[in-house]
Amino acid sequence: MTKLRSDAQRRVVFQYLVPVHVDVEDGLVCSVTVIDETPVENPTVLEGNADYLEEALKAADDGQPWPSWQFGY
Numbered sequence: 001m002t003k004l005r006s007d008a009q010r011r012v013v014f015q016y017l018v019p020v021h022v023d024v025e026d027g028l029v030c031s032v033t034v035i036d037e038t039p040v041e042n043p044t045v046l047e048g049n050a051d052y053l054e055e056a057l058k059a060a061d062d063g064q065p066w067p068s069w070q071f072g073y
Contacts, residue, residue, distance in 0.1 A: 012048035012056045016040050 018038045023031040040061040045053055 009049060010052045010055075012050065012052045013046045014043040014053060014056065015046055016043045 019035045021031075021033040021035065022029060040057050043053065043057060
């Protein structure tokens, strides 16, 4: 009998909408900034154990001041 890892049973991936700032130069997207201080609202489970969603949301939205994420040059 194979024993499942306890952390595998509690894994959940979810998504929610956040505001982004997009810089476009000469018709090309050059930078995207995700404003991730936005509270988690209306999450959608993508994969994993949906029963763990409430606990995962509390961990993801614990009020700590996260910086924005930037992609591009």
